[in-house]
Amino acid sequence: MPGLLKTLVFKLQQMPNECRWACADDALLKSIAKGQPVQRGSNGRRLSGLTRAASRVGLEWQLLWLVGFVELVGLLRRQRNGAGLARRESAALPARFFIGFGAGSEEQLFSRYCAGHGGPVARLDQTNPASFAQFGRVGLVQGLHSLAFACSAARRAIAALPAELVPWRNDFLVHIGIGIAHFAYMRAWCCLLRNNKALQLQELAFAAADTNAFAAAAMKLPIAYLQHGLIFHLVLPDFARIEALTKDEADYFKRALPQAAISFSRQYPVLPVSQLKGPVLLASIYFEEAYLQLVLPLLQWARDNGIPVVVRPHPREKPGFWSTLKDQYGLTIESPADGFPETIARLRPRLVVSWFSTVLADSLQQGVIPVSVCADDDPAVAAMVYPLFKRCLRWSHDAVLIDRLMKDDELYSTVLARLSASPGEQCQ
DSSP states (O other): OOOHHHHHHHHEEEEEEEEHHOOOOOOHHHHHHOOOOOOOHHHHHHHHHHHHHHTTTTTTTHHHHHHHHHHHHHHHHHHHHHHTTOOOOGGGGGSSEEOOOOOOOHHHHHHEEEEEEEOOOEEETTTTTHHTTTTTOOOOHHHHHHHHHHHHHHHHHHTOOOOGGGGGGHHHHHHHHHHHHHHHHHHHHHHHHOOOOOOOOOOESSSSSSSHHHHHHTTTTTEEEEEOOOOOOOOOOOOOOOEESSHHHHHHHHHHOTSEEEEOOOOOOOOOGGGHHHHHHHHOOOOOOOGGGGHHHHHHHHHHHTTOOEOOOOSOOOOOOOHEEEHHHHHHEEEOOHHHHHHHHOHHHHHEEEESSSSHHHHHTTOHHHHHHHHOTTTTHHHBOOOOHHSSTTTTTTHHHHHHHTTTTTHHHHHHHHHHHHHHHHHH
């Protein structure tokens, strides 16, 4: 799967940026690589049936234009209905915009971005058109012009599909139908920015490399990607600058976008091994309960050995799962206001345990050994750019070694150095 996914993504990355968004369906590409049908929601399944029917009579593009038009009108209306946001005067326009979508780490991401750049930064929510309208309201004519551009670019993308992806033509049409109005709206709004002579725009910083970022890149605006979590192999817009989380992912970005300026957004002081006397820190994820239960054997080991475990729930998950296990395994459940790196510095854990979370990479950078409970064939791990199983220990493959690490600082330092080494150094 990883090799096929990388090959498909690389081929699509060669498309012109204005066309690339139409094929940048991460879920579909992962499903193709796994040999499985893509899972859509009810709207996606309904649209799939409509595009199949329309394609039989050669009307699929008319259908997608109509779908885009209806959704675009809804976005234009939502510009007027948003939370009482006041429209800004030209003199108050900032030079930088941070565009998020509500990710769990977004507060820290925004704060770090503001701290790294002088002057005011406007914070926008790409799920709420009203947040954009305070800096420029897209009109119907502008929106329709952008929708026509999006349709034309999408048609060129479908016509240029690599041969091995042609059997999934209808699935790509569904992806286009889902995103075309958002591409059109964002492109039209970016056109307003570009034409505003009072605005000395320096950068649009995106927390997601998705349709909105492609639209901004299509307008040749200076855009940046602030990576907020470990990524899968994905098709990227033409970012001018990327703040990567790990060296492994930075190398991937350099290959995909050789003209982009790549930097690291997270660098933490390494904690001395002698100070890592705290508990096992378990960072939960937002997933179904059956998947969370993969951690139960490790919790049993910790209880049998009298090792305290502190659980940090994911901000979006329901607390019920951990509450039912609290007494059985003697868990401490935290809801801290500080970020994860600050939590590590405060608790000084001996191990950080999770599934495939970004915190595993963060803990390794801070000098704390990460442990994953994912299975060998976990599809999420297989699709990742970050070589998770080379950067962490695994339960239960390394259970004996993990047990020794709880007491042996010298062994701990040796294992930590091995997990942190570059791929070439790991093979030596």
